[in-house]
Amino acid sequence: MSITGALRSPAFRGLLLLVTFCFIGYTLSTQWAEVQQSARALDVQWGWIGAASVVVLATYAMLIQSWRMLLAGWGGTLAYPAAVRIWTIANLGRYLPGKVWSIGALGLLASREGVSGLSATGAAILGTSLNIGAGFAVAVITGAQGLDAIYPGLRAVAIGVAVAFLVGVAVLPFVLPAILDRFARWRGLPLAEQHLSKRTVWLAAGINAFSWISYGIAFGLFAQGVTPGIGTDPVLYIAVWATSYLVGFLVLFAPGGIGFRELAISAFLVGIGAAGQGDVAILGATSRVWLTVLEIAPGLIGLLLMSPSQRAGLRRP
Numbered sequence: 001m002s003i004t005g006a007l008r009s010p011a012f013r014g015l016l017l018l019v020t021f022c023f024i025g026y027t028l029s030t031q032w033a034e035v036q037q038s039a040r041a042l043d044v045q046w047g048w049i050g051a052a053s054v055v056v057l058a059t060y061a062m063l064i065q066s067w068r069m070l071l072a073g074w075g076g077t078l079a080y081p082a083a084v085r086i087w088t089i090a091n092l093g094r095y096l097p098g099k100v101w102s103i104g105a106l107g108l109l110a111s112r113e114g115v116s117g118l119s120a121t122g123a124a125i126l127g128t129s130l131n132i133g134a135g136f137a138v139a140v141i142t143g144a145q146g147l148d149a150i151y152p153g154l155r156a157v158a159i160g161v162a163v164a165f166l167v168g169v170a171v172l173p174f175v176l177p178a179i180l181d182r183f184a185r186w187r188g189l190p191l192a193e194q195h196l197s198k199r200t201v202w203l204a205a206g207i208n209a210f211s212w213i214s215y216g217i218a219f220g221l222f223a224q225g226v227t228p229g230i231g232t233d234p235v236l237y238i239a240v241w242a243t244s245y246l247v248g249f250l251v252l253f254a255p256g257g258i259g260f261r262e263l264a265i266s267a268f269l270v271g272i273g274a275a276g277q278g279d280v281a282i283l284g285a286t287s288r289v290w291l292t293v294l295e296i297a298p299g300l301i302g303l304l305l306m307s308p309s310q311r312a313g314l315r316r317p
Contacts, residue, residue, distance in 0.1 A: 057298075060298070076195075230274060
């Protein structure tokens with residue numbers, strides 16, 4: 001079997017996840033006394049957690065509107081309620097190994113609402129690319145000193161991606177029409193009726209960059225509810241959120257970045273001396289539960305609100 005085939009194998013990805021969990025378990029066992037001490041002092045403040053959840057949901061609303069803008073820029077019209085349902089359901093795909101399921105689901109579900117498949121898929125891919133690029137830019141600006149604490153050389157990689165993102169956003173409106181037209185001719189597809197304007201691309205990029213800031217603020221509010229001893233510096237939490245989330249996203253075989261995101265939080269905060277192992281372990285575990293609920297619950301509600309015929313359509317290729 002080739003190396004590529006091995007990486008795609010469910011058994012191999014399962015083995016990697018098992019190794020990851022074993023490593024996390026070993027790490028926690030070596031710090032168990034400190035974790036127990038932090039757990040005994042745990043005093044959950046639900047007001048902070050509620051405020052953090054509201055900020056996350058508001059950020060979802062911004063990202064959904066950004067995706068709708070990209071769709072509209074290619075001539076696709078999608079009502080906001082339908083966009084919310086599609087986006088939240090597609091978001092469930094991040095808990096499947098591979099991470100590309102969310103992109104494919106966005107395109108598929110939008111096309112079943114009458115939006116051009118090319119426009120829907122293009123908007124999903126471009127939106128994800130802008131989001132990841134903006135995340136690296138925000139991580140570099142807010143927390144460059146902590147990136148190498150996660151993995152040596154990560155700072156240099158993040159700076160490279162951030163620069164590529166800024167250059168790409170600047171030139172994308174000028175080169176994207178020609179690229180898409182050439183792709184359509186190559187695949188025998190109809191040419192796009194209209195192309196994204198510079199304003200749409202740049203505004204979508206700005207919204208995605210701001211989303212990382214608001215996510216980080218939400219993470220800081222959540223931390224105040226479970227581990228107030230780490231501090232209140234919003235820039236620190238923005239940096240930790242952006243960096244750890246990107247690490248989890250880029251590990252393709254880990255559903256939802258589970259394990260790797262928590263390791264990144266620990267490496268970052270401990271590496272720069274912002275927190276002890278006990279508080280970091282508590283923050284990583286509790287934020288995983290919080291984030292999972294906020295990512296899965298809206299999608300499940302969206303599924304429940306669909307008609308039987310719409311749910312049947314999800315099972316059709």
